[in-house]
Structure formats: C-alpha cells, structure tokens
Amino acid sequence: MQVRKSTLVIATLALASAAAGVSAFASGDAGNDARIIPGARISLSQAVSAAEQHVGGTASKAEVEQHAGKAVYDVEVVKGPQVFDVKISPDQGTVIASTQDRFDHDDHDLQD
Numbered sequence: 001m002q003v004r005k006s007t008l009v010i011a012t013l014a015l016a017s018a019a020a021g022v023s024a025f026a027s028g029d030a031g032n033d034a035r036i037i038p039g040a041r042i043s044l045s046q047a048v049s050a051a052e053q054h055v056g057g058t059a060s061k062a063e064v065e066q067h068a069g070k071a072v073y074d075v076e077v078v079k080g081p082q083v084f085d086v087k088i089s090p091d092q093g094t095v096i097a098s099t100q101d102r103f104d105h106d107d108h109d110l111q112d
Contacts, residue, residue, distance in 0.1 A: 036064055037064055037071045037072075037073075037090040039090075039091070040090035040091065041090065041091050041092070041093070042073075042088075042090060042091075042092075042093040044062055044064075044073055046093055047062065047073035047075060047088040047090070047093065048062050048073075048075050050088050050093050050094070050095065051073075051075035051077050051084075051086035051088055051095070051098075052075075052077055054077075054086055054095050054098060055077040055079050055084045055086060055098065056079055057077040057078050057079030057080075057082075057084065058077065058078055058079075059075050059076065059077050059078075060076050060077070060078050060083070061075070061076040062074070062075045062076070065087070067087050067096060067097070071090065072087045072088060072089060072090060072096060073087070073088040073089075073090055074086070074087055074088075075087075075088060076101065082100055083100070083101045083102075084098055084099065084100055084101060085097075085098070085099050085100075085101040086098045
C-alpha cells in the first residue's frame with residue numbers, strides 16, 4: 001500500500017509540474033522569447049496568435065525555420081481535419097505564407 005501511495009504522490013507532482021509549465025507558456029510568462037531570432041520585434045507567442053487568427057484554428061507546433069534565406073516563425077495550425085503551415089515575419093508579425101500541409105513535409109521524422 002505504501003508503494004502505491006508513493007507512486008500516486010509522484011504522479012500527482014509530475015502532473016502539477018506539467019500543468020504549471022503549460023500555464024506559464026500560455027500566459028506568456030516564459031520570458032522574452034523574441035530573442036530566439038535576433039532583432040525580432042514580435043515573440044513566438046505573438047506569432048502563434050497571428051497564425052491561429054489567420055487560419056481560424058489552433059496551433060499544434062511552432063518553431064523557427066529558414067524561409068527565403070531569413071529566419072521566420074513557422075506555426076502549424078489545425079482547423080478541423082486540415083493542417084496549415086503558416087510562416088510569420090518576426091519583424092512585422094504578418095503572414096508571409098500559408099499553405100495546407102497535407103503530409104507534414106517539414107517533419108523529418110516519419111513516425112510523427
């Protein structure tokens with residue numbers, strides 16, 4: 001019984017830590033993530049919001065990629081059964097490109 005109780009406490013603490021991390025990211029308390037791209041005027045969080053508004057969906061992934069020789073925010077947005085790849089300018093916060101991502105070409109891992 002003692003082992004089961006310890007396992008339950010550890011699982012509860014792990015869940016609480018994960019929830020706190022997600023909450024901090026969602027509220028923008030993760031720090032100044034605009035530093036990801038030197039000279040960026042908007043943060044990754046702001047780029048995610050812009051992409052979600054553009055598509056009308058929910059972001060599932062966000063990262064920095066090269067596009068036309070420049071670093072840009074690349075946000076994957078899900079809207080129903082469709083997935084869109086949205087590139088956001090780190091300088092203006094505007095949509096540079098938006099395409100339906102039928103096969104998730106940007107992922108190099110085939111198990112995704």
